[in-house]
Amino acid sequence: GAGVSQSPSNKVTEKGKDVELRCDPISGHTALYWYRQSLGQGLEFLIYFQGNSAPDKSGLPSDRFSAERTGGSVSTLTIQRTQQEDSAVYLCASSLAQGQGAGANVLTFGAGSRLTVL
Amino acid sequence: GNSVTQMEGPVTLSEEAFLTINCTYTATGYPSLFWYVQYPGEGLQLLLKATKADDKGSNKGFEATYRKETTSFHLEKGSVQVSDSAVYFCALISKNRDDKIIFGKGTRLHILP
Secondary structure, X not given: OOOOEEEOOEEEEXXXXXXXXXXXXXXXXXXXXXXXXXXXXOOXXXXXXXXXXXXXXXXXXXXXXXXXXXXXXXXXXXXXXXXXXHOEEEEEEEEEOOOOOOXXXXXXXXXXXXXXXX | OOEEEEOOOOEEEEOOOOEEEOEEEEOOOOOEEEEEEEOOOOOEEEEEXXXXXXXXXXXXXXXXXXXXXXXXXXXXEOOOOHHHOEEEEEEEEOOOOOOOOEEOOOEEEEEEO
16 A cells, blocks of 8 residues: 555553554565554554564563564554553554665554553 | 664754754664654654765755764754654664664654744
């Protein structure tokens, strides 16, 4: 597609429920990142994919968080047993990888999924 | 490991003032350097980049020069406008294949009319 697409754009859930957030990157982008941004705060790195593998999962806050990427394309971030502190905007970004041309490593961000845990 | 340090905000300036937002980095080798901007209510977008030492990135009147000797990539603009009010993020990525992009904490800029 033309841009990075994230869904849902808005999700309100009750504490303890599981949620899935989806990211559809730009076609051909092998690198995919998930970040979390709380109101007025900076970017909190969660996980990074290169193709279908995740060289760096160091940012996942707890074992309630997991992510996968299939077919080198769509990625899903899953949060189990949500807590109120999980409320934030979850951002996905993708880029061409090293050596893939002038646009390599230039991130294109999606509009984000705003999660509210009641 | 690699890291990015940028000046804390918020930074408040009057319209037409000169802007500098400092960014320094720690990295092995010669990373690529970026500035991203997030306007109110919008997503992050690339503002400018530089991929090698002494390169100058520029866009929308903003400039930043890749200084290897001082490991810096300071963002400058000669005359800011109210519409420049946003959060600015400095970032780097090394040339190692599996290294991830590292962002600074962001600097909020307020421009007063």
